[in-house]
Amino acid sequence: MQRALAKAVQRSRHDQHCLAIAPFFVVRSAHTEPKRVRLLHPALSDAQRATIYALSTPPGKAGVAVVRVSGPNAIDVWSKLVKTRKRQLPEPWKMERCQVVHPETGEILDDGLAVFFKAPRSFTTEDVVELHIHSGRAIISSVLAALSRLPYCRPAEAGEFTRRAFHGGRLDLTQVEGLKDLVDAETEGQRRLALRAAGVGEIYACRRVDYESHKNIKGATRVQFEQLRTEIIGCLAKLEALIDFGEGEDIEEGVYEEARDRAFKLKSTIQSYLQDSRRGEILRSGVRLTIFGAPNAGKSSLLNFFAQREAAIVTPVPGTTRDILELSLDIGGIPVIVSDTAGLRKTVDPVELIGVERARKAIDAADIALCVVSCEDLDRGDGEDCPVEFPEAVRALIGDDTFILFNKSDLLTTKRDKSNLAGPHRWTTSLKTGDGTTEFLASFAKALQKKWELLQTSFTLSIDIPRNLRYALSDNGDSGSTPFITHARHRVHLKSAVQFIDGFLATSPDDIVLGAEELRYAARAVGKVSGLIDVEDVLDALFKDFCIGK
Numbered sequence: 001m002q003r004a005l006a007k008a009v010q011r012s013r014h015d016q017h018c019l020a021i022a023p024f025f026v027v028r029s030a031h032t033e034p035k036r037v038r039l040l041h042p043a044l045s046d047a048q049r050a051t052i053y054a055l056s057t058p059p060g061k062a063g064v065a066v067v068r069v070s071g072p073n074a075i076d077v078w079s080k081l082v083k084t085r086k087r088q089l090p091e092p093w094k095m096e097r098c099q100v101v102h103p104e105t106g107e108i109l110d111d112g113l114a115v116f117f118k119a120p121r122s123f124t125t126e127d128v129v130e131l132h133i134h135s136g137r138a139i140i141s142s143v144l145a146a147l148s149r150l151p152y153c154r155p156a157e158a159g160e161f162t163r164r165a166f167h168g169g170r171l172d173l174t175q176v177e178g179l180k181d182l183v184d185a186e187t188e189g190q191r192r193l194a195l196r197a198a199g200v201g202e203i204y205a206c207r208r209v210d211y212e213s214h215k216n217i218k219g220a221t222r223v224q225f226e227q228l229r230t231e232i233i234g235c236l237a238k239l240e241a242l243i244d245f246g247e248g249e250d251i252e253e254g255v256y257e258e259a260r261d262r263a264f265k266l267k268s269t270i271q272s273y274l275q276d277s278r279r280g281e282i283l284r285s286g287v288r289l290t291i292f293g294a295p296n297a298g299k300s301s302l303l304n305f306f307a308q309r310e311a312a313i314v315t316p317v318p319g320t321t322r323d324i325l326e327l328s329l330d331i332g333g334i335p336v337i338v339s340d341t342a343g344l345r346k347t348v349d350p351v352e353l354i355g356v357e358r359a360r361k362a363i364d365a366a367d368i369a370l371c372v373v374s375c376e377d378l379d380r381g382d383g384e385d386c387p388v389e390f391p392e393a394v395r396a397l398i399g400d401d402t403f404i405l406f407n408k409s410d411l412l413t414t415k416r417d418k419s420n421l422a423g424p425h426r427w428t429t430s431l432k433t434g435d436g437t438t439e440f441l442a443s444f445a446k447a448l449q450k451k452w453e454l455l456q457t458s459f460t461l462s463i464d465i466p467r468n469l470r471y472a473l474s475d476n477g478d479s480g481s482t483p484f485i486t487h488a489r490h491r492v493h494l495k496s497a498v499q500f501i502d503g504f505l506a507t508s509p510d511d512i513v514l515g516a517e518e519l520r521y522a523a524r525a526v527g528k529v530s531g532l533i534d535v536e537d538v539l540d541a542l543f544k545d546f547c548i549g550k
């Protein structure tokens with residue numbers, strides 16, 4: 001056992017050297033499990049470690065403004081600026097009534113509240129002081145000016161509090177992205193997606209996040225990526241054991257085959273993640289909806305209906321819309337970028353010709369194409385069962401996934417009643433009388449939600465999820481249906497992970513060292529998503545899975 005440990009540790013050092021990405025310390029004590037303290041970049045310089053301060057709420061008149069101070073001297077900031085009745089050191093995490101005073105003159109600047117977050121249980125993992133003062137320009141600038149008098153304090157740069165949270169291991173990259181997306185979110189769908197990635201709330205309240213033991217993780221994206229990486233490392237650990245000890249001695253037989261098997265499953269899991277029609281990325285940036293159709297079908301009327309204002313020009317003249325008109329809207333909580341386009345028809349007018357060309361391009365670029373067809377333009381077949389004949393101009397552009405709105409139902413002749421036009425992703429309205437518009441909007445929003453957010457995923461995890469992680473996932477309620485990949489960056493790394501796993505699967509069992517190298521790169525690729533890479537995991541998995549040198 002001793003020999004095995006020594007060897008494995010030696011190998012870990014080698015791995016650490018090879019990866020040379022993330023320096024890390026392993027803190028061990030007699031009674032506790034080894035804890036990893038991850039440092040993702042070289043240690044912060046003195047300037048970077050300075051105590052920083054900033055106004056964390058928007059400037060201007062309001063009830064409350066929050067000035068945040070973070071860094072090693074935060075406690076000193078408290079003693080110089082915060083005057084409470086007890087006039088002693090703060091009780092951590094407890095809001096206290098106080099006066100904020102000037103550190104040199106003692107002048108009272110404002111009356112408010114203050115709270116001290118003791119490291120590492122703070123957002124930045126450093127000591128943090130928050131001053132909750134009245135929000136007024138003069139008050140805020142006097143407090144910021146007072147802070148600037150302290151020699152160890154400097155104003156924070158953009159995003160610097162979050163950067164420190166990342167350096168401190170409080171957030172990984174997916175959570176940093178999630179946090180930014182959360183602040184930027186404009187629709188319900190975006191908010192939920194971002195919240196899931198950010199995992200804020202619980203995370204602030206808990207100590208340094210430890211994947212193995214922590215049940216409070218809400219950064220579900222982080223958990224999912226971590227799960228993938230753990231699985232790759234599990235395969236790698238098996239290969240490492242074979243390299244170190246060789247089959248037949250202390251290791252059971254068939255280990256190599258098992259690793260291959262697991263790697264194969266893992267590859268198809270990642271591939272199924274990649275085949276998500278870019279739902280997460282699209283939901284984040286907005287679904288591109290292109291409205292198209294023959295002239296005068298009511299396309300611009302539809303855009304105005306969506307926007308609830310006269311955004312586009314509507315006239316009885318066919319060919320009114322020339323250029324593309326784009327609006328960002330919230331439809332059922334989904335961010336949608338709606339484009340109104342020129343009516344499609346053969347034309348010799350050079351301006352209209354360009355408009356038609358642009359319309360075709362917009363249809364190609366759309367995530368959803370919505371064709372507006374005027375009931376007037378439908379081929380007036382006699383029988384009630386006559387199949388719908390679309391106008392010639394749009395016929396070729398209508399595919400299985402095209403949404404269709406039959407408009408101008410007020411002009412429908414009795415021969416072709418509405419039921420003849422019904423079908424999935426087909427609606428009938430009169431934008432003039434308002435008939436059917438409420439039903440259309442509700443059903444259309446539902447279709448969007450189904451397609452972009454609440455759609456059941458077509459894949460399931462083929463790998464075993466440890467119980468604690470399963471908790472974190474199921475606790476979120478929607479892990480099976482919420483998009484997994486939300487940034488193009490995630491996709492790039494997952495694709496390269498698949499390539500490396502393929503590389504491993506293609507190596508022969510005689511080249512086991514090469515194969516292990518491929519897996520190590522695969523783990524590293526997935527680790528890049530979260531920005532957390534360490535090789536100590538290999539050792540953990542090794543000792544968990546094998547009974548070496550019994």
Ligand SMILES: Nc1nc2c(ncn2[C@@H]2O[C@H](COP(=O)(O)OP(=O)(O)OP(=O)(O)O)[C@@H](O)[C@H]2O)c(=O)[nH]1
Binds near residue numbers: 314320342431
């Ligand atoms: N009767 C009736 N008229 C409608 C309806 N919806 C729109 N219209 C009218 O149809 C005409 C054309 O509407 P638009 O919204 O400009 O049609 P469009 O498809 O944008 O037309 P182009 O931009 O020229 O291609 C306008 O006079 C509208 O008032 C409807 O449901 N019923």
Ligand SMILES: [K+]
Binds near residue numbers: 295
């Ligand atoms: K028109």
Ligand SMILES: [Mg+2]
Binds near residue numbers: 299313320341
């Ligand atoms: Mg128009």
